[in-house]
Amino acid sequence: NVLAVIRFILTPKNKQPTMWKDKKKTALCDFERAGALQILNYLNENKKKGKIGITEIVKNIKATSETVNTTITFLTQNNLTKEEKSPVFPYQHWVWLTPKGEAAAQHLQLFLDTLNRE
Numbered sequence: 001n002v003l004a005v006i007r008f009i010l011t012p013k014n015k016q017p018t019m020w021k022d023k024k025k026t027a028l029c030d031f032e033r034a035g036a037l038q039i040l041n042y043l044n045e046n047k048k049k050g051k052i053g054i055t056e057i058v059k060n061i062k063a064t065s066e067t068v069n070t071t072i073t074f075l076t077q078n079n080l081t082k083e084e085k086s087p088v089f090p091y092q093h094w095v096w097l098t099p100k101g102e103a104a105a106q107h108l109q110l111f112l113d114t115l116n117r118e
Contacts, residue, residue, distance in 0.1 A: 030078070035063035035071045037108060040080065043097045044105030051084065051094035080104060 031037060038061045046052055054072070058065045072095055075081040080101035086092040097105060 030074075033071055033074060034067045035061050036075065038062065039068065039071055039075065039095075040097070040101060040105045041108055041112070043081065043095065044102065044109060047097060047102065051096045054093040054095060057095060075101065 039057060042057060042060055043052060054065075054068065057072075058068050061068055063071070072081060072083060076083050079098055081095050082098055084092075084094045
């Protein structure tokens, strides 16, 4: 993250990538974070289940649980996922795609299909 900030500072103003915290415009570089595309794809492939538990996502994504949690927070802040957490034991954390997230994940599926063509 420090390198991203340094790169941002050293880049001329008119060529600076949009930082996701600015919320002005989302750029591809915002999604170059561990697990973001995997999570979108996993949620899309399993959308028939509805809300998916965070534990299931962690088990099926090549990232640590901390990374998955951080990335889901990022996706939720960008209106691609929704989250629900139970306030009492047994604590549960569910995640699902928003319509915007579903649309993005469908484009991601087209990208994957193109890559896997023979």
